[in-house]
Amino acid sequence: MLHSGMSVDTMIRISRAFMGCEFELVLTGAEKAYLTDAAEEAFELVRRLEEDLSVFIPTSEIAEVNALADQHPVIVSPRVFRLLQKAAELSAETEGAFDITAGALVKLWSSAESVPNQDALDAVRATTGMQFVHLNERNNSVEFTKPGMRIDLGAIGKGFAAAEVVQVLRDARIETALVAAGTSTLYPLGFPPDADAWTVGVRNPLMNNERLTTVKIRDQAFSTSGSHERFVEIDGVRYSHIIDPMTGWPVKGLLLACALVDDPIESDALSTAFFINGLEWTRAYCQARGDVGAIIVTQEQPGDDPVVHRIGTLQDIGGA
Ligand code: ADP
Ligand code: MG
Numbered sequence: 300m301l302h303s304g305m306s307v308d309t310m311i312r313i314s315r316a317f318m319g320c321e322f323e324l325v326l327t328g329a330e331k332a333y334l335t336d337a338a339e340e341a342f343e344l345v346r347r348l349e350e351d352l353s354v355f356i357p358t359s360e361i362a363e364v365n366a367l368a369d370q371h372p373v374i375v376s377p378r379v380f381r382l383l384q385k386a387a388e389l390s391a392e393t394e395g396a397f398d399i400t401a402g403a404l405v406k407l408w409s410s411a412e413s414v415p416n417q418d419a420l421d422a423v424r425a426t427t428g429m430q431f432v433h434l435n436e437r438n439n440s441v442e443f444t445k446p447g448m449r450i451d452l453g454a455i456g457k458g459f460a461a462a463e464v465v466q467v468l469r470d471a472r473i474e475t476a477l478v479a480a481g482t483s484t485l486y487p488l489g490f491p492p493d494a495d496a497w498t499v500g501v502r503n504p505l506m507n508n509e510r511l512t513t514v515k516i517r518d519q520a521f522s523t524s525g526s527h528e529r530f531v532e533i534d535g536v537r538y539s540h541i542i543d544p545m546t547g548w549p550v551k552g553l554l555l556a557c558a559l560v561d562d563p564i565e566s567d568a569l570s571t572a573f574f575i576n577g578l579e580w581t582r583a584y585c586q587a588r589g590d591v592g593a594i595i596v597t598q599e600q601p602g603d604d605p606v607v608h609r610i611g612t613l614q615d616i617g618g619a
Contacts, residue, residue: 320481402449458567592616
């Protein structure tokens with residue numbers, strides 16, 4: 300649209316690798332240079348978040364917790380403490396499917412050269428459970444009550460980063476943006492130029508470039524969990540990077556699970572929980588909570604076409 304005396308809207312699309320995926324920003328505004336600066340500021344924030352949250356960076360707050368919290372309480376930053384509290388709530392909410400204390404299981408499977416034996420799995424599984432994490436609000440400290448525990452924010456960190464990025468963009472007075480944290484979490488700000496919702500495609504996990512279905516997003520975050528991009532292969536068999544904390548085994552069953560809800564931290568955690576807990580649990584969960592929508596993709600038999608299940612009362616999950 301042309302305004303007399305005003306500049307034409309510009310759109311930039313820019314991406315950068317963080318947290319093991321590509322963060323992509325689509326920003327709209329009056330001036331390209333201003334948008335590029337805002338994108339750089341957003342990327343700098345994600346870089347700092349990764350430095351705080353990554354289990355792979357030995358100096359991160361989380362790595363320090365993992366190294367020491369089974370010996371004494373470890374004080375973390377207020378931001379990380381609040382995220383851990385939120386993770387504890389989401390764990391309870393999902394009946395323990397989403398569980399950041401699955402970290403030791405995640406590590407075991409991701410580095411396994413052969414399928415771990417059941418005794419080894421049971422020993423590691425015994426270190427899993429939010430009840431063994433003591434969060435002390437008085438000094439923002441974290442303590443583990445089981446030796447060898449590990450927390451892993453892989454199923455919540457990208458959603459958290461998306462939320463923080465949108466806040467930075469909002470502070471920069473950008474009105475229209477779409478943030479994608481890899482395939483994990485999409486989080487928009489405002490509305491696209493000529494529509495009242497963002498139309499987002501869900502990929503067919505069996506055929507990479509094919510679109511299986513679409514969803515409309517308005518002021519909500521949309522997260523996807525699956526096993527087709529991230530997995531480990533052991534003795535020729537692919538195992539999911541998502542672990543069921545109840546059994547200690549990588550999850551099989553669904554092709555994809557997606558969650559639509561206003562908070563990107565929650566959508567990120569819920570897509571993982573839906574993937575673990577399956578179709579019927581997800582149906583019951585969304586029925587009890589009218590503000591959450593889900594898409595579950597199943598396959599009856601190998602070779603069959605994927606089946607899309609749209610779940611929840613959200614109008615947007617009804618599809619385009
Ligand atoms: P993506 O990383 O593609 O967004 P998810 O959001 O589902 O996928 O997160 C999966 C990651 O979370 C795993 O790679 C691992 O680091 C961690 N994880 C695995 N199982 C669980 C679980 N049951 N609860 C919480 N985090 C998990
Ligand atoms: Mg995710």
